[in-house]
Amino acid sequence: MSEGRLIAGIGLRPGTGAGDILACLDAALAVAGLAGATAVRFATLASRLAEPGLVAAATERGAELVAIPDEALKGFEAACATRSTRIASLYGVGSVAEAAALAAAGPGGTLVQPRIANARVTCALARAAA
Numbered sequence: 496m497s498e499g500r501l502i503a504g505i506g507l508r509p510g511t512g513a514g515d516i517l518a519c520l521d522a523a524l525a526v527a528g529l530a531g532a533t534a535v536r537f538a539t540l541a542s543r544l545a546e547p548g549l550v551a552a553a554t555e556r557g558a559e560l561v562a563i564p565d566e567a568l569k570g571f572e573a574a575c576a577t578r579s580t581r582i583a584s585l586y587g588v589g590s591v592a593e594a595a596a597l598a599a600a601g602p603g604g605t606l607v608q609p610r611i612a613n614a615r616v617t618c619a620l621a622r623a624a625a
Contacts, residue, residue, distance in 0.1 A: 499600075499604075499622040499623040499624055499625045500535045500536070500600075500622065500623045501529070501532055501533065501534045501535060501607070501620060501621075501622055502534060502535070502536045502537075502538055502596045502599045502600045502604070502620065502621045502622070502623060503520050503523070503534035503536070503537050503538070503558070503596060503618055503619075503620055504538050504539070504590075504591070504592040504593055504594065504595035504596025504597070504598075504599070504610075504618065504619040504620070504621065505519075505520070505537050505538065505539045505543075505549060505592060505595065505616065505617070505618055506539065506540070506582070506590070506591035506592040506595070506610070506616065506617040506618075507539065507543055507546060507548070507549060507615060507616040507617070508615045508616070509543070509546065510546075510548070510615075511546065511548045511549070511615040511616050512548040512551075513548045513549075513551035513552040513555060514548075515548070515613060515614075515615050515616050516548055516549060516552040516616050516618075517552050517555065517556070518613065519611065519612070519613050519616045519617065519618040520534065520552070520556075520618050522611055522613075522618070523608050523610075523611050523618040523619065523620055524608075524620070526608060526611060527607055527608035527620055529607070529608075529620070533556065533557070533558075534556065534558055534620070535558060535559060536558055536559045536560075536561050536599050537549065537552065537553045537556075537558045537559070537560050537561065538560075538561040538562075538563055538595040538596055538598060538599030539560075539561075539562070539563065539591070539595050540562070540563060540565060540568075540586070540591060540595065541562035541563060541564050541565070542565075544560055544562040561595075561599045563594070563595045563598045563599065565586055565587075567598050568586055568587065568588040568591065568594040568595065568598065569586075569587045569588055569594075570594075570598070571588060571593070571594035571597045571598055572587070572588045572589060572594070574593070574594075574597050574606060575588060575589040575590045575593045575594055575606075575609075576590075576593060576606060576609035576610075577589060577590050577593065577609050577610050578590065590609070590610045590617065590619060591617065592610040592617040592618055592619035593606060593609060593610050593619040593621075595619075596619045596620060596621035597621050599621070600621040600622060600623040600624075601623050601624065602624065603623075603624030604621045604622060604623050604624060605621060605622055605624075606619065606620070606621050607620040607621055607622050608620035
């Protein structure tokens with residue numbers, strides 16, 4: 496699965512620091528067998544795009560930040576591998592991280608790693624079609 500750009504979908508609580516975000520991303524990369532790989536995009540809810548911790552994490556990794564409107568997430572519900580009841584009630588999709596990663600990957604994108612979570616952040620990985 497080395498084709499296409501790697502996208503990190505990030506779900507986070509307000510005030511989450513860059514260290515927590517990067518720790519979750521690194522854990523997702525390791526679980527996917529991609530330790531050391533570079534995600535070219537970090538995708539998240541439009542309402543979280545300006546979170547200082549997320550901006551700092553993306554800057555540290557040289558990743559583009561991509562805002563996904565809440566409505567756009569719903570189109571990826573069927574492609575989500577995991578489901579949080581709380582997140583589904585708020586956003587209409589089982590996993591913000593998975594849906595955001597897939598949305599930012601574009602048409603033909605595939606989920607590489609379902610969401611993993613720590614206390615304040617979730618991360619999922621997708622690949623854009625070559």
